[in-house]
Structures are given as structure tokens and as C-alpha cells.
Amino acid sequence: TQLLEQSPQFLSIQEGENLTVYCNSSSVFSSLQWYRQEPGEGPVLLVTVVTGGEVKKLKRLTFQFGDARKDSSLHITAAQPGDTGLYLCAGAGSNYQLIWGAGTKLIIKP
Amino acid sequence: NAGVTQTPKFRVLKTGQSMTLLCAQDMNHEYMYWYRQDPGMGLRLIHYSVGEGTTAKGEVPDGYNVSRLKKQNFLLGLESAAPSQTSVYFCASSYQKRGREPQHFGDGTRLSIL
Numbered sequence: 001t002q003l004l005e006q007s008p009q010f011l012s013i014q015e016g017e018n019l020t021v022y023c024n025s026s027s028v029f030s031s032l033q034w035y036r037q038e039p040g041e042g043p044v045l046l047v048t049v050v051t052g053g054e055v056k057k058l059k060r061l062t063f064q065f066g067d068a069r070k071d072s073s074l075h076i077t078a079a080q081p082g083d084t085g086l087y088l089c090a091g092a093g094s095n096y097q098l099i100w101g102a103g104t105k106l107i108i109k110p
Numbered sequence: 111n112a113g114v115t116q117t118p119k120f121r122v123l124k125t126g127q128s129m130t131l132l133c134a135q136d137m138n139h140e141y142m143y144w145y146r147q148d149p150g151m152g153l154r155l156i157h158y159s160v161g162e163g164t165t166a167k168g169e170v171p172d173g174y175n176v177s178r179l180k181k182q183n184f185l186l187g188l189e190s191a192a193p194s195q196t197s198v199y200f201c202a203s204s205y206q207k208r209g210r211e212p213q214h215f216g217d218g219t220r221l222s223i224l
Contacts, residue, residue: 009150031210042114042200042215043153050210088152097168098213100152 003027004091006101013079014109021074021087021104029091032065032072033098037086079108112136116201116216123191123223131186131219133201141204142184143168143213144176146197153200159184191223 004025013019023032031050035043047056049065049072056063060083062075076083086105090098117132135142140161145153155168157176165176173195175187184203188195198220202213 004152033212041217042202043213044215045212048210048212090153092210097155097158098153100154102150102152 004089004099004101006087006089006104008104009102010105012107012109015080016078019076019079019106021076021106022071023073023089023091023101024071025091025099026070027091027093027099028069029093029099030069030096031092032069033090033092034063034072034074035088035090037088037103038084043086043088076106079106081108081110084108114201114203114214114216116199116219118219119217120220121222123188123221125191125193125223127191128187128189129191129221130188131199131201131221133184133186133216134182135184135201135203135214136182137203137205137214138181139203139205139214140181141206142178143202143204144174144184144186145200145202146170146195147200147218148197156186156199193223195221196223197221 007022033048034046037043047063052067052069054065060077086103088103089101114135143158144156154170159178162181177185198218202215204211204213
């Protein structure tokens, strides 16, 4: 059974600080996606990484796919209250079905 | 842009009652999915469909049935609701199933079984 572990489960920091969220597995994924979910809404895709070692930037968010395609990280620089939400990673397994992490709940305090 | 629409948004059922959750998408997507989201467990796939008239089991299919009679609609049924089915249910759709395609989600149905 393929599993994706996210850490930390919960993070509360002040506006302006930097943070990193991790997504780890013992399995290899063909691709990995990061979603953000706000209360009362469904997840919304932020980015898809496909190649081992790939780095993608989305404004203040930097996403990296591990060289072995088993792990990924999301780094936020100078966090803002608008970054508050639940961040979910999802890896595409051997049958292309998504395996979801449990999520990191992020709160950015003004 | 409607995207994926789920109805109802909230529902309270008694144990043993039945109900159907409705999902409609207007993006002409082939693939549709039903997930449940529980605290600390992420999204778990219940059933999915790769096209009109087809359905397949996901990770946690027991106690649920689905139908995809029209390409734009995917229905999730609970024949005899149990308290363990209390959850938030999300429908999603995608153009392909290759894992690189984004899944587009509805806003969820919050279901409580008493």
C-alpha cells in the first residue's frame, strides 16, 4: 500500500516568517501534486511536479520534487495571512490514481 | 464558470436511511471521482468513473454505490446510512487520469449520520 506522510500536521506562524512543509513516502511516484484547501471549499491545484529534482516557483511558494521521486517539499517565503489553509500533497501511483497525504493545516497570524 | 457542483451542501440522516449525493460538471471531463475527507486522514477514494456508463471501486467502496448515466453527472448513493459514514464528501473531475492532470473539486457535501 502506497502512503504519503505530510509534516507537520499543523503549523501556526507570524506573518513574514518562512516555512517548509514536507511530503514523504517510501514509494516512487510518477508525478506529485500540491493542492490548497480553504474552509468550506474543495482543494484547488497549486502545482504538479513530474521530474526528479524539479523545482517550481509560484510567487512566494517554491515546490521541489525529490531526486528519487519519493518526496516533495513546499517552502513559503514571507508568509502572509492569505496563505492560511490546508495544504495537501497527492502522488500519482502505478495505476495513476492519486494517493493523498493527510494535509498540513497552516495558520498565518497578522 | 460553474465547474463542479455538488448537491446538497449539508444533510443530516438517521441510521438506516438512504440518500443520493449529486455531482455535476460542465467541463466535458471523462473522469469523475467521489472522495470522503475525514480529520487526519486526507482524501480517500470511494468510487470513480472513466466515462459515461462505467464505474470502478476505489479505496473505501463498502456501503456506497455509484452511477454515471450521463457524462456530466456522477451520483453517490448510501443505501443504509451508518454513523461511520459521517464525513465530508467531495466530487472531482479530470480530463485524463494520468496523474498529471488537475482534479477539479466541488465544494463538498457535509453529511452527518445520527
